[in-house]
Structure formats: structure tokens, C-alpha cells
Amino acid sequence: MKISINRLKKYIALTESPDEIADLLTQSGLEVEGIEEFISIPGGLEGIVIGEVLTCEKHPDADKLSLTTVDIGAGEPSQIVCGAPNVAAGQKVLVATVGATLYPTGGDSFTIKKAKIRGQVSEGMICAEDELGIGTSHDGIMVLDTDLPTGTPASELIPVTHDHVLEIGLTPNRADAASHLGVARDLKALLGRPLCIDKVSDLTLEGDRKELEISVADAADCPRYAGVVVSDLKVAPSPQWLQDFLRALDLEPINNVVDITNFILHDLGQPLHAFDADKIAGGKIIVKKLPKDSKFITLDEKERKLSGEELMICDAEGGMCIGGIFGGKGSGVSDHTTSIFLESAYFSPDVIRKGAQYHGLKTDASFRFERGTDPNMPVYALKKAVELLQEIAGGKVSSEMVDLYPNPIADFEIDVEYGHINRLIGKKIEPNQVKSILEGLDIRVENETEEGFKAIVKPYRVDVIREADIIEEILRIYGFQQVELSENLKTDYLAEHPVKDLNKLQYRLSEILGAQGYQEMITNSLTKPVYAEKSGFLDSNLNVEIYNKLSEDLGVMRQSLLFTGLEVLAHNINRRQSDLKFFEFGTVYQKTEAGYQEGRRLAIFHSGNRSAESWLEPARPFGFADLYATIERLLDKLNLQISNSEMLESAPFEYGLRLMLGQKELGTLGLVKDSLLKMTEVRQEVWYADLDWDLLCKKASGLKQYAEISKFPEVRRDLSLVIDKAVSYAKVKEVAEKAGGKLLRRIGVFDVYQGDKIDAGKKAYALSFHLQDQEKTLTDKVIDKTMHKLMEAFQNEVGAVIRS
Structure with missing residues (x-):
């Protein structure tokens, strides 16, 4: 859900920055997932x-x-x-x-x-x-x-609208916050500032009378139904302020009448529907259910069979709209419409939920109706919309406003005890502060005693119906961060579930590596002191020396698995076994100021050819990608993901990468320097990875996350970027994931070029971007907008030149 800060400021005085407002809302339960800057031009x-x-x-x-x-x-x-x-x-x-x-x-x-x-x-x-x-x-x-x-x-000369838009991950229980007014109510309670809500005037007949006969056959599913006829309309583009508001929320302006209904929906949380009054047969509006398997053509020009359970808005001849869900093709507003019937209703959440699910229709209106709207809002929203129609479209009220509300929905009455508040929150909150918080949330306190009170909750708070709900409201406004942790709070009784068996974890990875053609080796923990002295990346002062050494070649404990592994490679290469894939789980040792330390590592070696020559293809030597792919497969089995990487051009590598898990270093991989290969008499290239096995064991998770496969097609778009050589692919991927948002499913690299056809110090990436929406088929407009965001982000954040 998107919320415009400019519009929030119409309801409440805000001096805080967008980030501060986002923090306030997140702490109170309206999690802000992102902030976007909107500029109308x-x-x-x-x-x-x-x-x-x-x-x-x-x-x-x-x-x-x-x-x-x-x-x-x-x-x-x-x-x-x-x-x-x-x-x-x-x-x-x-x-x-x-x-x-x-x-x-x-x-x-x-x-x-x-x-x-x-x-x-x-x-x-x-x-x-x-x-x-x-x-x-x-x-x-x-x-x-x-x-x-x-x-x-x-x-x-040309006004430019600047705005910041909050992306709020609205939880299903907070239907009351599905609007700018709803979010402003929370800010009112959080900041202790008054709301400024526009007053609306009673409607006055102006044009020729066009009365409609309105009836509700099913009052249980439609407790309140209001409407009015507005004539002499001029359907045209909306004024700039209204178009800017809608575009800030990623909505495309259509015309002034439709745009006003969308404005009211997002501003007040009350869906409206406009019918072309001249297309209403028999001058009748009937809210009822139609027989099962009745056919109805919706606005998207699809013919649908009704279940018989959805609520229909009908005229004398049949259905015009699936109430609260989707309009019909024959009764909508067009460029030629001059008179409309404007509907504002409260529908039962159950009937809307069932109808939307049956037809697979998820609209902005059904989203709100099926969670529960404010039954006291329809008339106010209707009057507000009519004022805008008069101002923007030249409309005139041509009928009495109808408001059918035979059984008004009462406020919720909830008994609350102060003792229960303090027990569940874990801290005593003074009664005066409790009352202040609740009044800020428009919850009245009545019949107060020393023990408790009766809370009167307006029906738009569909999630506040029990004492525990009242206490939750108090806590989220009071602030979770203000509840101090007890000095006696302990968690040492909590066990890790499931308990990790490190031997089984090592055996599991050994099987995975073995299945990929690797051979496991176990090398001596004793090694030559000269390796640390001449390596360029180990400190010989940290060698753990053996007092009763048998020989100088076995004089110290190893600081790295590299050299003992290279000795094994040399032994095999000297015996004409040159295509090698080895791994080893081993321990390394160092001196410290406090004594000694040891750590467990996982080493992986590649050398020679990945595939032997044949009549199908020539021999293919191992490369960086082969080693990196192996590491990615291992991490996938442990449900882990590399968070960041950076280039290395220092010993023991000619070039390589440093890999990060969160904020901690996982390890390094790359092409081993020739000088180190000569120390062990290895005469061919060696690719080597050194991973922190202790960290992997600690972070490994047995919980695999799954997601529902989307029913909607995936779209691929390609881009070619020219960037500085210093810019890593990890940075490019980070920028893409941030700019692409939820639609970007994955990124691929299908070509990398460095040569004389581009400037020195540059490289070219050919990237594929796979886009998919979990809820609907992507349109060309959405795809183009997403790709434009990606191109802008690459240009601004990594200085990329987009190649056409």
C-alpha cells in the first residue's frame, strides 16, 4: 500500500522527515518497507x-x-x-x-x-x-x-510536485489503515497532534431531477447503501494535482470522474462506484443476488458465470456490477457520459471475500471491503466526492441522496482491567496515560473505576474486539522499545531446535562434493616453516612450533590448508593424473597473545581440465566460475546466501574474491599465484577456495523456504552495460535488486566483454532480467517502467552507460 506524505500533511501537521515518519509507523505496527521520491516531472x-x-x-x-x-x-x-x-x-x-x-x-x-x-x-x-x-x-x-x-x-512557471511515498506492508488485521486518513489517525495518536478533517455540506438539488428507485433485497450482506445522481458532467482529464496524487501511488489517471472515485478510495478508504445514469434500465437500482450460472460481462470484457452467492448491483433488466468487486462493461463511465449515479456502500466482508475468491478478482475495492470498511464513512465519502465532481467536472446534484441503513452497526463495548494491561505489557502504565493513548485512537473510555473501564470502539476498527486487542493498541502506541527488559530475564533454558549434528553436516557436504566428482583428502597437520615465511599472506611469527620435531619439514602446525593440499596435487600430477578435484575438512593453528587458537576450514582445489577432449569438443580447463558454482551449491544446501563479495589481488591469489556471510568473512577463492605453486613444484594452474567451516556450521539452517509457483508468465528483458572494471557484479546485482523491487525474480549474466572495442578500464556486461508478478500478468507499460528504473539506477549508482 502506497501513502503520499504530501497528502498526510493535509490531515496532520508533520515536521518530521520521511525517514522519521517511517520509523514511527513501523514501530507502531504499520511496517514501512520502502520510501520512494516522487517528482511529477x-x-x-x-x-x-x-x-x-x-x-x-x-x-x-x-x-x-x-x-x-x-x-x-x-x-x-x-x-x-x-x-x-x-x-x-x-x-x-x-x-x-x-x-x-x-x-x-x-x-x-x-x-x-x-x-x-x-x-x-x-x-x-x-x-x-x-x-x-x-x-x-x-x-x-x-x-x-x-x-x-x-x-x-x-x-x-510550470509547477513541479515533489513528494515522498511510503510503501507500507499492511497486515490483514489493519483494514482501518488502508487509506491516508487511516495512517493519519495513527500519527495523531503517536504524535499527540490533532487531525484536520474537511467538513462537507449537505447536498443541494441543482439540476433537473433524475430520481432513481433504490432497494436492497439482502440487507445482511449490504447493511448500508447510499447514492446520488449527479448530472451535467463534463468528462475530461483531471487537474494536475489529482493526476500527480494518483501517479505518486502508481495509479494511471483515466478521467476526472473515475479519478475522483480512486482519490476517495485511497484518501478515505471508502470505495465508490460510478454508473452511467443514462444506462440504468427502468430507473431502478436493486442490490440482490442473481441465480447461479447467470452470465455477466465485466469491465475487462470477460464473460463470467455467477456463483449465485455474490452481491450484484442490478437495474430493471439485470446485473450492472459485482458489488464491491468489479464493474460491468455496459454501465461504466465513458467520455460521452453526462450523468452518473454515484454509489457508496458498506458490504459484508464475508460476501465480498467469497465473491472475489470465486472469480479470481482482486481489486482495490475488494481489498478493502473484504477486510472491513467503516460503516460510518459512506455518506461522508459520497458528499466529499460530489463536492469534487462539482468543482472539477461541473456536476450538479440531480436527486435526493439515498441512505439505506436500517440496522446501524453499533460501537464495540469492551471491558478492560488495569491489572491485565500491566500484566500483559510487563510494565505498569499510569491510568491517565492509558486514557490519553486510547483517546488519541478515538477509543472512548467510560465507566472508569480503580480496577478498570469500558472501552467504546468505533466499528471501523474491526480488529479491536477483545480486551487483549485494547492492550495491544496501548502497547503499540506507548512503544515496545519503552518496555525495559527485566534484570532476571534469562534465555539459557531455550534449546536450539533442531540440534545440529556437526558430523552429519560434514558427511552431508562430503556426499554432495563426492557426487560432483571431488575426491576427499586428509593431509598432515604438520608442515614446513618455510611456507609461512615465503607465502606473502601468512605470518611466520604466528607458527605453532613443535618442540620435539622429527624433521624440519614437519616443524610447525599448518596455518592454512593450501600448501599441504598443493603437495597432494603435485604428487598426483607427477604421476600423470593432471585433472584433479579435491576437498579437505581440516584444522589450522596459530599462536595468540593468550596462547593458541585453532579453527576448522574447508578447502576446495581445482586443477587441469574440467572435461577431457573428445570428438564433440576440445578439452576445457577449469575456471573461476566452476569453483564459484561449487560454493554456491554448497551454500544452497545449507540454506545460506552470499551477502557480498569483493575483488582480491593479493597473496595467495593472482586474482580472486572475498566472500561475506552477513557481516562476517566466509572465505576466499581464486587462482593461486605462480610463486606459491613453484614452492610445491606444481606446474599447472590451481584454483583454490578456503572457507570458514566453523562459520558455516554456525549459520547453516535446516529450514528450507518455499514459495507458491506463480500462475502468471515470466518476462525476460536484456540490457548491455558498460561500467568501470572496478565495479563488481555483486554491486550491479545489489543495485538491480533495489531498483527492480518485487517484480524482479532473478538476474543473469550471459556475456562479459573486455577489449579494444570499449574504452580502457571498462568492461561490458550483458544481463538478463526476469520479471514476474505473483498477482497478475505484467503489461508492457509496467515492464517498461521497471526497466527504466533499472537503467536510471545503473546510470546514477554505478556510472553505467547503457548500450543500445
């Missing part, structure tokens, strides 16, 4: 100014270009080459200055540079609508009618 028109064309002459070397001088309020006029046919001296225009970045409609962003165009210097760009991202017109440059002086920022 990409780039915010930064670097765009008002200019005046002083002179305009034909370009000496190009028939379709003009050579202009433009006053941009910066002293000397700027010379600009312009290709627009309508440019002329005396015009006020919008100029992108050198260094400004443009975000054209439907195109890639680019930065304005001082350049020569057909031999003439150009110091900027005179812009058209589509080049600024504020429209689609490319017939010519924008010619302004303004008295603003030259050099004035374009944002003073």
Missing part, C-alpha cells in the same frame, strides 16, 4: 530556465537548422543551434542549460553538453514539450506567454 526541471530568443538566422551549413542567440539571464547571450521549425526572434522559450539532464517522454534521459553542430557551437537546447517530459507534442519548441524575466527557473 522527471528531473524536476532542474537546469531548465526561461530564455528569450534575441536573434534567429539560418544555419550556414544545414537547411533544417537555425542558429540562434538566446538570453538566459546569465550575462552574455548563449548561442544555440535549434532544429525546430517554429523558432523565431522575440520568443520566450524554455532552455536546457549545459549540464542539465532531460527526461524525454518515452525516451532515455540525456545530459546537455556544450557541442559543435555542423561546425557551430551550441550552448544548450531550446525545448519542446516531449523533450522536457511534460507532454507528448513534438511539433515544435514551446513558445511561452509570460512576463517572468529571463533566467527564471522553469519550475516557477
Whole structure:
């Protein structure tokens, strides 16, 4: 669920930063999963100014270009080459200055540079609508009618909306918070500040009367049904403020009537539905159930068979809408609509939930109705919507407002004891503070005694029906962090489940490695002192020396599994066994200030060819990817994942990687230096991985996580990036996962290039991005928007150049 901070500020005075607001909400149970900045015009028109064309002459070397001088309020006029046919001296225009970045409609962003165009210097760009991202017109440059002086920022002429949008992971119980008003209510309680809620006036008849006969046949499933006819409407695009609000929430504006209903839904949490009044047969609205297997065509032009259990909004001839879920094709608002019946209702959550599940329809309206909306909101929301229709679409009220509410839903009454509050929270909270918190949440306190009180809860809080729920409300506003831990709190009685058997874990990985063609080796823990002295990465001062050594070659305990492993490789290579895959679980030793320490390691060796030559293909030597893939397979079996990696170009490797698990180093892998191979007389390349076996044992989890396979297709898009060699793939992947969000399922690399076709110090990655939505089929628009976010993130965060 997305929440605009600009809109929240209409309800409550907020001086806190978006991050501070997010922390407050998260601590109170509305977990903020992310914060996005929204700018109504990409780039915010930064670097765009008002200019005046002083002179305009034909370009000496190009028939379709003009050579202009433009006053941009910066002293000397700027010379600009312009290709627009309508440019002329005396015009006020919008100029992108050198260094400004443009975000054209439907195109890639680019930065304005001082350049020569057909031999003439150009110091900027005179812009058209589509080049600024504020429209689609490319017939010519924008010619302004303004008295603003030259050099004035374009944002003073064309308003730019800046907003921050919170992505809230709403839990199913918090239906009351599925709106801006709902979130503002929580902030009111958290900050102790009043809410500012607009007052609405009673509706007054203005136009020709168009009364409809309205009836509810099933009051149990539709306890409240309200509506009114609004005529003389002019369906048109919404004003900019409304379009900006919807776009900030990732909603596409449609027209002023539909946009107003979407605004009310997200602002107040009350779904509305607009019917074309001229298409309502017989002048009747009937809320009832239709027989099973009745056919109904919904707005998406699909014919559906009804179950007989869903609530239908009908006219004299049949169904017009699946109530609270989805509209029908024949009764919706179109560009030709001039009169609507606007519905505002409270439906039973059960009937909406069953209907939505039966038809596989999940809409913004059903999301709220099936969790429980506010039965006291329909009339207020209806009046608010009518005010907007009058203001934005020129509508006139043409009927009396109908409000069928035969059995009003009562407030919840809950008995609460102070003793129970203090016991469940684990801390005594003074009665006055309890009352203050509850009043901030619009929960009245009545019949108070020393022992407790009666809490009166409004029905929009569908999750607060028991004493424990009241106590939970008190705690989340009071703050979990304010409940101190007891000095006597102990956890040593808790056992780890299941208990890890480290021998079984080692045996399990040995089997996995054996199945991949590895041979296990067990080498001597005693080794040569010279290895540490000449290695370049071990400290000989830390050698654990043997007092009664049998020989100098077995004089110290090993600090690494590398050299004893290389000795085994040399032994095999000297006997014409050159294609080798070995692993070893072993212990390493070092001296410390306190005495001695030992640690267990897992070493993996590759040398020679991965596959022998045959008539199908030539021999293929082992490479970095083979070793890395083995490590990934092992980690997958332990339900672990590498959190980060960084390049290594130091002993014992010619080049390699350092791998991290969380904040701790897992180990290293890479190509062993030639100088170290010569020490053990190994005469071919060796790939080596050194992993912290103690850390793996500690972090290993037996719990495998599974997810439901999506019913919707996956989409692949490819990008080619040119980046600095210093930028790791891990960084590229991190940027992609952050920008791609929930739609990005996985990333692949299918080509890497470094050579003379790109600049020195650069490399090119060819990446595949696999996108998928768990709830619906992806549209081209959503895919393009996601890929645009990815490209922007690569350009801004790793300095990538996108290759076309």
C-alpha cells in the first residue's frame, strides 16, 4: 500500500522527515518497507530556465537548422543551434542549460553538453514539450506567454510536485489503515497532534431531477447503501494535482470522474462506484443476488458465470456490477457520459471475500471491503466526492441522496482491567496515560473505576474486539522499545531446535562434493616453516612450533590448508593424473597473545581440465566460475546466501574474491599465484577456495523456504552495460535488486566483454532480467517502467552507460 506524505500533511501537521515518519509507523505496527521520491516531472526541471530568443538566422551549413542567440539571464547571450521549425526572434522559450539532464517522454534521459553542430557551437537546447517530459507534442519548441524575466527557473512557471511515498506492508488485521486518513489517525495518536478533517455540506438539488428507485433485497450482506445522481458532467482529464496524487501511488489517471472515485478510495478508504445514469434500465437500482450460472460481462470484457452467492448491483433488466468487486462493461463511465449515479456502500466482508475468491478478482475495492470498511464513512465519502465532481467536472446534484441503513452497526463495548494491561505489557502504565493513548485512537473510555473501564470502539476498527486487542493498541502506541527488559530475564533454558549434528553436516557436504566428482583428502597437520615465511599472506611469527620435531619439514602446525593440499596435487600430477578435484575438512593453528587458537576450514582445489577432449569438443580447463558454482551449491544446501563479495589481488591469489556471510568473512577463492605453486613444484594452474567451516556450521539452517509457483508468465528483458572494471557484479546485482523491487525474480549474466572495442578500464556486461508478478500478468507499460528504473539506477549508482 502506497501513502503520499504530501497528502498526510493535509490531515496532520508533520515536521518530521520521511525517514522519521517511517520509523514511527513501523514501530507502531504499520511496517514501512520502502520510501520512494516522487517528482511529477522527471528531473524536476532542474537546469531548465526561461530564455528569450534575441536573434534567429539560418544555419550556414544545414537547411533544417537555425542558429540562434538566446538570453538566459546569465550575462552574455548563449548561442544555440535549434532544429525546430517554429523558432523565431522575440520568443520566450524554455532552455536546457549545459549540464542539465532531460527526461524525454518515452525516451532515455540525456545530459546537455556544450557541442559543435555542423561546425557551430551550441550552448544548450531550446525545448519542446516531449523533450522536457511534460507532454507528448513534438511539433515544435514551446513558445511561452509570460512576463517572468529571463533566467527564471522553469519550475516557477510550470509547477513541479515533489513528494515522498511510503510503501507500507499492511497486515490483514489493519483494514482501518488502508487509506491516508487511516495512517493519519495513527500519527495523531503517536504524535499527540490533532487531525484536520474537511467538513462537507449537505447536498443541494441543482439540476433537473433524475430520481432513481433504490432497494436492497439482502440487507445482511449490504447493511448500508447510499447514492446520488449527479448530472451535467463534463468528462475530461483531471487537474494536475489529482493526476500527480494518483501517479505518486502508481495509479494511471483515466478521467476526472473515475479519478475522483480512486482519490476517495485511497484518501478515505471508502470505495465508490460510478454508473452511467443514462444506462440504468427502468430507473431502478436493486442490490440482490442473481441465480447461479447467470452470465455477466465485466469491465475487462470477460464473460463470467455467477456463483449465485455474490452481491450484484442490478437495474430493471439485470446485473450492472459485482458489488464491491468489479464493474460491468455496459454501465461504466465513458467520455460521452453526462450523468452518473454515484454509489457508496458498506458490504459484508464475508460476501465480498467469497465473491472475489470465486472469480479470481482482486481489486482495490475488494481489498478493502473484504477486510472491513467503516460503516460510518459512506455518506461522508459520497458528499466529499460530489463536492469534487462539482468543482472539477461541473456536476450538479440531480436527486435526493439515498441512505439505506436500517440496522446501524453499533460501537464495540469492551471491558478492560488495569491489572491485565500491566500484566500483559510487563510494565505498569499510569491510568491517565492509558486514557490519553486510547483517546488519541478515538477509543472512548467510560465507566472508569480503580480496577478498570469500558472501552467504546468505533466499528471501523474491526480488529479491536477483545480486551487483549485494547492492550495491544496501548502497547503499540506507548512503544515496545519503552518496555525495559527485566534484570532476571534469562534465555539459557531455550534449546536450539533442531540440534545440529556437526558430523552429519560434514558427511552431508562430503556426499554432495563426492557426487560432483571431488575426491576427499586428509593431509598432515604438520608442515614446513618455510611456507609461512615465503607465502606473502601468512605470518611466520604466528607458527605453532613443535618442540620435539622429527624433521624440519614437519616443524610447525599448518596455518592454512593450501600448501599441504598443493603437495597432494603435485604428487598426483607427477604421476600423470593432471585433472584433479579435491576437498579437505581440516584444522589450522596459530599462536595468540593468550596462547593458541585453532579453527576448522574447508578447502576446495581445482586443477587441469574440467572435461577431457573428445570428438564433440576440445578439452576445457577449469575456471573461476566452476569453483564459484561449487560454493554456491554448497551454500544452497545449507540454506545460506552470499551477502557480498569483493575483488582480491593479493597473496595467495593472482586474482580472486572475498566472500561475506552477513557481516562476517566466509572465505576466499581464486587462482593461486605462480610463486606459491613453484614452492610445491606444481606446474599447472590451481584454483583454490578456503572457507570458514566453523562459520558455516554456525549459520547453516535446516529450514528450507518455499514459495507458491506463480500462475502468471515470466518476462525476460536484456540490457548491455558498460561500467568501470572496478565495479563488481555483486554491486550491479545489489543495485538491480533495489531498483527492480518485487517484480524482479532473478538476474543473469550471459556475456562479459573486455577489449579494444570499449574504452580502457571498462568492461561490458550483458544481463538478463526476469520479471514476474505473483498477482497478475505484467503489461508492457509496467515492464517498461521497471526497466527504466533499472537503467536510471545503473546510470546514477554505478556510472553505467547503457548500450543500445
